[in-house]
Amino acid sequence: MDLPPELASWEDSAAVVLPIPYEATVSWGAGAREGPAAIIEASKYVEWYDEELDREPCEAGIHTLPEIQLTSAGPEAAVRELRALYDDLLEAAGDRFVIGLGGEHSISSAPVHAWVDRLDGDLSILQLDAHSDLRQEYHGTRWNHACVMRRVLERTDRISAVGIRALTSEERAVIRERGIATIFAHEMRRPGWVERAVEALGGNVYITFDVDFFDPAFVPATGTPEPGGGSWWDAMDLLSAVFGERNVVGADVVELAPRRGEEPSAFLAAKLVYKMIGLRTRP
Amino acid sequence: MDLPPELASWEDSAAVVLPIPYEATVSWGAGAREGPAAIIEASKYVEWYDEELDREPCEAGIHTLPEIQLTSAGPEAAVRELRALYDDLLEAAGDRFVIGLGGEHSISSAPVHAWVDRLDGDLSILQLDAHSDLRQEYHGTRWNHACVMRRVLERTDRISAVGIRALTSEERAVIRERGIATIFAHEMRRPGWVERAVEALGGNVYITFDVDFFDPAFVPATGTPEPGGGSWWDAMDLLSAVFGERNVVGADVVELAPRRGEEPSAFLAAKLVYKMIGLRTRP
Amino acid sequence: MDLPPELASWEDSAAVVLPIPYEATVSWGAGAREGPAAIIEASKYVEWYDEELDREPCEAGIHTLPEIQLTSAGPEAAVRELRALYDDLLEAAGDRFVIGLGGEHSISSAPVHAWVDRLDGDLSILQLDAHSDLRQEYHGTRWNHACVMRRVLERTDRISAVGIRALTSEERAVIRERGIATIFAHEMRRPGWVERAVEALGGNVYITFDVDFFDPAFVPATGTPEPGGGSWWDAMDLLSAVFGERNVVGADVVELAPRRGEEPSAFLAAKLVYKMIGLRTRP
Amino acid sequence: MDLPPELASWEDSAAVVLPIPYEATVSWGAGAREGPAAIIEASKYVEWYDEELDREPCEAGIHTLPEIQLTSAGPEAAVRELRALYDDLLEAAGDRFVIGLGGEHSISSAPVHAWVDRLDGDLSILQLDAHSDLRQEYHGTRWNHACVMRRVLERTDRISAVGIRALTSEERAVIRERGIATIFAHEMRRPGWVERAVEALGGNVYITFDVDFFDPAFVPATGTPEPGGGSWWDAMDLLSAVFGERNVVGADVVELAPRRGEEPSAFLAAKLVYKMIGLRTRP
Amino acid sequence: MDLPPELASWEDSAAVVLPIPYEATVSWGAGAREGPAAIIEASKYVEWYDEELDREPCEAGIHTLPEIQLTSAGPEAAVRELRALYDDLLEAAGDRFVIGLGGEHSISSAPVHAWVDRLDGDLSILQLDAHSDLRQEYHGTRWNHACVMRRVLERTDRISAVGIRALTSEERAVIRERGIATIFAHEMRRPGWVERAVEALGGNVYITFDVDFFDPAFVPATGTPEPGGGSWWDAMDLLSAVFGERNVVGADVVELAPRRGEEPSAFLAAKLVYKMIGLRTRP
Amino acid sequence: MDLPPELASWEDSAAVVLPIPYEATVSWGAGAREGPAAIIEASKYVEWYDEELDREPCEAGIHTLPEIQLTSAGPEAAVRELRALYDDLLEAAGDRFVIGLGGEHSISSAPVHAWVDRLDGDLSILQLDAHSDLRQEYHGTRWNHACVMRRVLERTDRISAVGIRALTSEERAVIRERGIATIFAHEMRRPGWVERAVEALGGNVYITFDVDFFDPAFVPATGTPEPGGGSWWDAMDLLSAVFGERNVVGADVVELAPRRGEEPSAFLAAKLVYKMIGLRTRP
Secondary structure, eight states, rough: OOOOGGGSSSSSSEEEEEEEESSSSSOOSOOOOGGHHHHHHHHTTSSSBBBBTBBOOOGGGGEEOOOOOOSSSSSSHHHHHHHHHHHHHHHHTTEEEEEEESGGGGGGGGHHHHHHTTTTHHHHHHHOOOHHHHHHHHTTBTSGGGGGHHHHHTTTEEEEEEEBBBHHHHHHHHHHHHHHHEGGGGGGGGTTTTHHHHHHHEEEEEEEEEEOOOOOTEEEOOOOOSSOOHHHHHHHHHHHHHHHHHHEEEEEEEEEEEEEOHHHHHHHHHHHHHHHHHHHHHH | OOOGGGTTOSSOOEEEEEOOOOOOOOOSSSGGGGGGHHHHHHTTTOOSOOOTTOOOOOOOEEEEEOOOOOOOOOOHHHHHHHHHHHHHHHHHHHHHHEEESSSSSGGHHHHHHHHHTTTTTTEEEEEEEEEEEOSSSSSTBEEEEEHHHHHHHHTTOOOEEEEEEEOHHHHHHHHHTOOOEEEEGGGSTTTTTHHHHHHHSSSSSOOOOOOGOOOOOOOOOSSSSOOSOOOHHHHHHHHHHHHHHHEEEEEEOOOOOOTTTTHHHHHHHHHHHHHHHHHTTTT | OOOOOOGGGGGGGGGEEEOOOOOOOOOOOOOOOGGGHHHHHHHHHSOOOOOTTTGGGGGOEEEEOOOOOOOSSSSHHHHHHHHHHHHHHHHHHHHOEEEOOOOSSGGGGHHHHHHHHHHOOOEEEEEEHHHHHHHHSSSTTTTTTGGHHHHHHHHHOOOEEEEEOOOOHHHHHHHHHHHHHHEEEGGGGGGTHHHHHTOOOOOOEEEOOOOOOOHHHHHHBBSSSSSSBEEEEEHHHHHHHHHHSSEEEEEEOOOOOTTTTTTTHHHHOOOOOOOHHHHHOOO | OOOOGGGGGSTOSSSSEEEEESSSSOOSSSOGGHHHHHHHHHTTTTTTTTTTBBGGGGOEEEEEEOOOOSSOOOOOOOOOOHHHHHHHHHHHHHTOOEEEEHHHGGGGGGHHHHHHTTTTTEEEEEEOBOOOOOSOOOBBBTGGGGHHHHHHHHTTTOEEEEEEEOOOHHHHHHHHHHOOOOEEGGGGGSSTTTHHHHHOOEEEEEEEEEEBBOTTTTTTOOOSSSSSBBBBHHHHHHHHHHHHHHHEEEEEEBBOOOTTOHEEEEEEHHHHHHHHHHHHHTO | OOOGGSSSOTOOSSSEEEEEESSSSOOOOOOOGHHHHHHHHHHHTTTTTTTTBBOGGGGGHHHEEOOOOOOOHHHHHHHHHHHHHHHHHHHHHOOEEEEESSSSSSHHHHOOOOOOHTTTTTOEEEEEEOOOOOOBBBTBTSSGGHHHHHHHHHTOOOOOEEEOOOOOOOHHHHHHHHHHHHEEEEGGGTHHHHHHHHTOOOSSSEEEEEGGBBBBTTOOBBOOOOOOOOOOHHHHHHHHHHHHEEEEEEEEOOOOOOOTTTHHHHHHHHHHHHHHHHHHTTO | OOOOOTTTTTOSSSEEEEEOOOOOOSSSOOOGGGHHHHHHHHHHOOOSOOOTTBBBBBEEEEOOOOOOOOOOHHHHHHHHHHHHHHHHHHHHTOOOOEEEEEEEGGGHHHHHHHHHHHHTTTOOEOOOOOOOOOOOOTBBBBGGGHHHHHHHTOOOOOEEEEEEOOOHHHHHHHHHHHOOEEEEEGGSSSHHHHHHHHTTOOEEEEEEEGGBOOTTTTTBSSSSSSSSBOOOHHHHHHHHHHHHHSSEEEEEEEEOHHHHHHHHHHHHHHHHHHHHHHHHHHO
């Protein structure tokens, strides 16, 4: 994020932002590769003070790494590259909170697998998303963004998915067979969904936040804009609960496609990242 | 909609989509003539599976007719052309569910009049709309899109209008004189509006859905974007009730003006059409 | 607003619209100087009849003054010019309801100071806004738009601020020290906020309405679009209460930046202005 | 155009601008009905002084009439309305230079027919255009914009067409049969085309200027943007010659479709109109 | 292209259009995967008659294949897939003129290699492009779009490149070492460049046309818009010469990224494809 | 510009880029304050190698300073701040070539006055521009962007202005009285204009380049887009001559308003800056 050097050094930062402008398996609206730069640009205009937390989260320090340019040789090679990078980064980061900025969702299996290994399997995933992303293969590869949670599922089935409103029959069957905790979007209209989503999670949680979780009214700037999605306050309720009641080890925010004329989407994403850092570094 | 041939043949389809890219009497923001093509393009990205219905509605078959090019000789001649076309189409379609895609709202009087005649007058109209469209004449013609429900009213006064938030004093008087059941947008904030809207309908219902029913936050891509409109879930609640409790004989979705940068609007419209087909073909 | 001469003469109008296309201290997204023209253009498409008030507010007469071109010599000189203009205008206007259209928010201190003097200090301010705008100085001047409420505070501390969701620690401290009644955006989710906001106001009220009060879903066309904002109906509830229970002496609507593709924002602003005039001229 | 009252009165103006925001028979990109307003808005930023003419053409006076709203009952009725209006206007205007702003090209037959009658047939037409517009009928009407020059041809075959680069075989045959002087776009690359175009004209000339004459690089804001078109200086060369060597009795500028983000097109059109007035009122 | 069935059957068509919406190695502005659909959509508005050729080229028949969806497993696998497809297609096509629509430029090596093999190496390449595309590797793969001509060079060095204005020192060295005939953009300002470009070609020619050959004034809708490019007439001069004097065996048009608001670019590309078919099928 | 550290250090750089995102006196289209960031972002995609100079200009080193945020207290105060900053910067820079990136044109008087003083008056100005910018005062201040060359004129009348096509009678009179060498845009169509423009300059030259010099076809992204402007090659011809024949001490590129959808404009500006650095550092 855009901060003065004294609040952004590696040494003194409690949070680390990793921009991953990867995009190679898009379905409809392209542009996710411009997501990280747009979020960082918009972060200039996010106020440091947070009136809900009543403090300035950036005082905990937020270090932003340079953009990493993954290979364009194909998604499998790219995820492999990213996995190696994450292993080194998490080792170096210690207890710093690393948050990745996509780029397309296919990148998320790299940090999830890295964390599963670091925690000997004791990891749950909170997925905020419009799509299940549970396909076995898509457009000729198992590493397409539409398959990312299926890749996650190969290592852990402790997944709590929220906001889902677009999936195939095959994916619906996987949810049933594997018992994936799922709050469909239409279920978010009934009280208690936040509690249900958190209960399905174990002690250690990785959050993968696809911004198409939000209704397109709030975030039009994404590839496949499904109507009937969550609001800002839906996200805030869920994040407040999960950061308050669980140990969030890492996170990513993906699929922002900052097309022209949609600055509000980038600004929202920047504030979302800042809010997550604020919740994580709460004294 | 964009489907493989085996799900889209005329013979085996339970639903028929008729694109009517007509636009000639626009008031403010032009573009409704590009609506049908945008909806069909966006339909490629709508998942076949519907998690609320727990099935794939497209398995009932959806046949999409070629775009019809109505005369540009004026709206009266165009509506007359469309009426003749609808008479033939409904005859041929039998119990297939025909759903028209506008184009401007002025086209809707053609299918409504066709259905009134087929049912010997036993037809109610459910109008989802921001505007009453009850003017006697507008810009020199009785066939302007702002007059469409007045043309409907000449054949039946069984109209249930929902989401209205822009009308003239003259139109307000017509509502009172003719006793048109109307749920104004500000009344949708109180419980019970769905029930009231459905109760006003008889057994056979034609749905005319002007996408400016939605708040511009959800569908900015329309000609006259009135604030304070309905949400996706408002529409779902109403449609679920009416398809569940009434016999919906036909429908149209009109006034999408897919201007640049507003793909979410086209996607929402495509999902809306698919949802209506799913509800209609429920086993 | 765009009305025929017989409804728009100075003599017979109960309301006066003053377009102030001033913009010189922008932070992020420029364009507020095109706000007044966009609102007036959009007003052509606002229906005269108001179904909630069940009358045509324009029958009370709405006179629209020509755009005033403030000096580009700097914000202090511009505010001084505007103050002098307002003194003359309010004198001439008598009990006509004068509503200013910005332009950036920095202009609002001029009418507020003018009204404070006219009422010997007996004035409260209702601020609808995402930002506190309480900085002492910003970018080298005390007359930046981010300082406007601090300038107001020099003359009166009877401020009721609603929708706030972006402020600095310094501004938070000012709120606490001076006891400014503030409904933060996250507090608008709990019942009773409208009553609290109105109770904090004295008998005479000036409303300064920054359109970034609204969530960017409803008004994307503004400079710094903060997520989590108010809806159309939130605004309606608050305005109905304040116009019903207090004497609203004047108002402004500021910070609409009508960038391309965002006509719904301008239309909403036009309807908002018309609604305020309707509420104010209620018989 | 946007001028102070002393330069814009009917009595003292040598030129009269008539905005005709008509659009009903569009083929591809809609928006021509917003053309007149965009040209007048852009005219605010055209400098009064013309360095080629070395004077301020507006000193001759330019009166701008209010927009005329033609019937939406169909193009034939609209052209008939406009013809009647032109008859009255030209009678009243005397030797004032009347220049119409479209709107779609179909409107041009009204002033041409009016002038043919006023001059007992002694009228030539200079058409700057990408399209021949010589179809007998199109989309069910003889009054479609694609037929306008065929309608003109019914009254006079003294047409000089320049910049043509899109026509049908049928239209090509009409050009050959009727001997219409035509400079195709690819012929404008050879010297002498300006002279050839002017030679084909008699003493009295009406200019109908479709802005798609220009290459889309210069005017992207039009309905059917054909590559290979003319430049600003091509237009200036031709207009200088025809105003210098012929008696230009009237003119129109049509088919500007000022879609978002294309302000340069509107500005060019405004400067073009101003330039034509400057050339016509040369002392 | 969009034609009636009788002009578009495989059997009776002299030309075949193959849409290849591939995009996976983008550098800057994404969107090339929407290129083929935009070109085909725009082709509806291209007039059939060509006034320079004085005939309707579509009468020779133009068959448009369905879009091919290449694997998203990476560019090498995608090019391999496309090569296999091209081998079959060219075998089936016989002397039909096959023209591919990209998509990103990386696809072009597939048809070129296919043609080199079919002609036992007797093939020259005419490249219209802003970039040399001669890198050995880029972003981790030898199959990036920036490497496509280097892949071509592995099979033939008979390349004539025109319009080049962006290349690296390494690419400049390759041009010198391998003696690639190159007309840099600044050399197109001197007479004789068309002749020089054609002379460098042997009897059989494949044309690969990257639309960034054009100046961004003419085609803004491309990924890396380099100023100083060619005009429509520059392209026409070169194409007329090469089709007239050489045997053009195949072609592609790539890198159109039809972003919003840039319909003129898609239209130009459609007319370009149609023009090439017209030149190729000249009796 | 975006370069690796070893080519961008202050110590080893022959050129220094100073981003000045100032904008406070806009006339029409706002956005110039986003110009510097857009140019620097676009510079990532400019190839290092220059085929006309046959070398990589960046090897001379290009240091980019952080953006300077001038006071928003008004244009006079801002220019004064900038003047002081320039005095220090030029002192520190020694013979490094300092090139400023605007921002609005009003900033240019600061570096010009600084250079006039450093060179004891021996400075000529080359102005590439659509507008004369010679007004005495505009919108209440003598420091408006429309007055910048008048401010320059107070210190030196050795100005050579090229591309002018919008000015007032008053400005025309100033040109005549003060004998300012001016190549109007329409004069650029005749050979010899480059030589005339250079001859009017003394030995030491400061170049102020307003991007509205270019025709809007090439640079639509500017505030007041005047048709009939220069091309890329016009600029290249002039710059090659002046850098070859004169001592260019400093330069600025101003008025890029990188509105949405106009990336080609930003890219052109970035390449222009890079080209000027290449010409200046020619061995």
